[in-house]
Amino acid sequence: MSEAKRLAGEKAIEYVEEGMIVGVGTGSTVGYFIDALGRIRDRIAGAVSSSEQSSERLRSHGIEVVDLNAIGPLPLYVDGADECDPQKRLIKGGGAALTREKIIAEASTRFVCIIDPAKRVRVLGRFPLPVEVIPMARSLVARAILAATGGQPVWREGVVTDNGNWILDIHGLSITDPMVVERELNQIPGVVAVGLFARRPADVVIVGGEPPQIL
Ligand SMILES: O=C(CO)[C@H](O)[C@H](O)COP(=O)(O)O
Numbered sequence: 612m613s614e615a616k617r618l619a620g621e622k623a624i625e626y627v628e629e630g631m632i633v634g635v636g637t638g639s640t641v642g643y644f645i646d647a648l649g650r651i652r653d654r655i656a657g658a659v660s661s662s663e664q665s666s667e668r669l670r671s672h673g674i675e676v677v678d679l680n681a682i683g684p685l686p687l688y689v690d691g692a693d694e695c696d697p698q699k700r701l702i703k704g705g706g707a708a709l710t711r712e713k714i715i716a717e718a719s720t721r722f723v724c725i726i727d728p729a730k731r732v733r734v735l736g737r738f739p740l741p742v743e744v745i746p747m748a749r750s751l752v753a754r755a756i757l758a759a760t761g762g763q764p765v766w767r768e769g770v771v772t773d774n775g776n777w778i779l780d781i782h783g784l785s786i787t788d789p790m791v792v793e794r795e796l797n798q799i800p801g802v803v804a805v806g807l808f809a810r811r812p813a814d815v816v817i818v819g820g821e822p823p824q825i826l
Contacts, residue, residue: 615727619819620644623689623725631655632677634715636690637662637708640725644689661715662708663773688719693738695730699813700789704741704806707772713804716811724813739780741806746777748801755799776803
């Protein structure tokens with residue numbers, strides 16, 4: 612699968628234009644995109660990063676990491692996903708960076724999602740749905756998730772997000788209406804962000820392969 616990830620990550624470079632500030636996600640597929648971005652670093656103005664991990668990798672290539680507050684809308688955001696349905700709605704957050712990823716996706720005009728073929732599903736939910744929670748609300752949120760969805764929330768123990776919060780992964784969901792589930796979970800006090808990207812799906816999906824497929 613890492614070859615498919617590399618092919619997807621490198622293909623996404625075609626969406627980068629001269630002088631752009633590029634939004635950059637998190638994960639192993641994005642790692643290939645960052646490395647390719649490093650090869651054209653003189654042609655971009657910098658990057659907005661969704662995680663400390665990606666910031667470090669961007670800086671290692673000499674790419675300046677820019678504060679989202681210092682700029683207007685972003686023309687382009689490139690990120691991976693854990694699942695992608697035919698409407699380009701996503702589950703993200705396997706790397707625990709979902710909140711910043713959601714912020715950058717929202718700020719961007721074009722969201723290009725890069726995946727390997729195994730990430731494509733008909734219905735979202737086989738991958739446990741990550742939810743970032745305020746630590747003191749963990750068990751309250753877990754009970755509310757069970758009541759609202761019937762899914763089984765499991766604490767990703769030991770993982771602390773870049774925002775100092777915790778992750779619950781919801782197992783056993785079959786998400787036939789992602790917009791409704793996203794909205795319902797967002798309303799639980801203590802939830803910081805839900806790893807469902809239904810309200811803001813990807814605009815373009817690149818599926819890594821020889822040749823890459825554009826959806
Ligand atoms: O949402 C994410 C991080 O929070 C990643 O994009 C997602 O987990 C996919 O990762 P990978 O490219 O390593 O398969």
